Amino acid sequence: MKRRAFLIAGLAAAVARPALAMPFRLPQVEYSAQRHVRQGERFQDMAVRYAPGMERLELQGAEAGGNVVLLRHDLGKAWLVMPRMRALAELPPAVLGRMNQVFDGTSLKAAGSETVNGIACARYAASGAFRGTVWLSRSGIPVKIDGDRQAEGGRRKIYLEQNGIVPAPQDGALFEPPAGMMRLQMTDPAWMQFLEEMIG
Numbered sequence: 036m037k038r039r040a041f042l043i044a045g046l047a048a049a050v051a052r053p054a055l056a057m058p059f060r061l062p063q064v065e066y067s068a069q070r071h072v073r074q075g076e077r078f079q080d081m082a083v084r085y086a087p088g089m090e091r092l093e094l095q096g097a098e099a100g101g102n103v104v105l106l107r108h109d110l111g112k113a114w115l116v117m118p119r120m121r122a123l124a125e126l127p128p129a130v131l132g133r134m135n136q137v138f139d140g141t142s143l144k145a146a147g148s149e150t151v152n153g154i155a156c157a158r159y160a161a162s163g164a165f166r167g168t169v170w171l172s173r174s175g176i177p178v179k180i181d182g183d184r185q186a187e188g189g190r191r192k193i194y195l196e197q198n199g200i201v202p203a204p205q206d207g208a209l210f211e212p213p214a215g216m217m218r219l220q221m222t223d224p225a226w227m228q229f230l231e232e233m234i235g
Contacts (some may be wrong), residue, residue, distance in 0.1 A: 124221040
């Protein structure tokens with residue numbers, strides 16, 4: 036009887052114990068997806084190829100001009116590929132640095148489960164640099180993110196959603212700047228603002 040009472044008390048304590056927070060981490064699985072990002076009144080759709088430390092963002096829509104952004108977090112470099120111009124521009128390190136800061140210092144606390152875009156997700160309450168809600172697949176892929184983040188001039192609303200997620204190995208060549216393209220300096224302030232708002 037005492038043993039049973041002890042077990043019941045232990046179970047009750049475990050249930051009452053608050054969920055432990057964990058740091059936000061980028062997924063360690065490779066995948067492709069369709070991504071929608073919205074910040075304020077602006078939004079951007081893109082086809083995504085992802086591998087740990089690397090991202091390829093194929094920007095869609097008239098304003099994007101068919102351009103592609105290559106993010107090499109592992110190398111600390113990023114490029115804007117402009118196929119129509121057969122040109123390539125290396126982006127300033129500050130752009131990649133600001134992108135990496137979006138979720139640095141963000142903690143996640145379990146807040147239930149939910150199916151999003153047909154994917155079973157764990158739902159987390161986020162606090163820190165980013166505040167809001169994060170939905171992660173069982174393999175850690177972000178399916179939806181909704182909240183606000185630290186930015187110059189105050190906090191900025193951000194919404195990200197991914198669908199058509201296919202976990203699969205990605206060709207490493209997709210993350211390399213293509214050869215034979217004209218090298219340009221990225222100085223257009225409009226494009227820099229667009230990139231920071233839509234992907235960083």
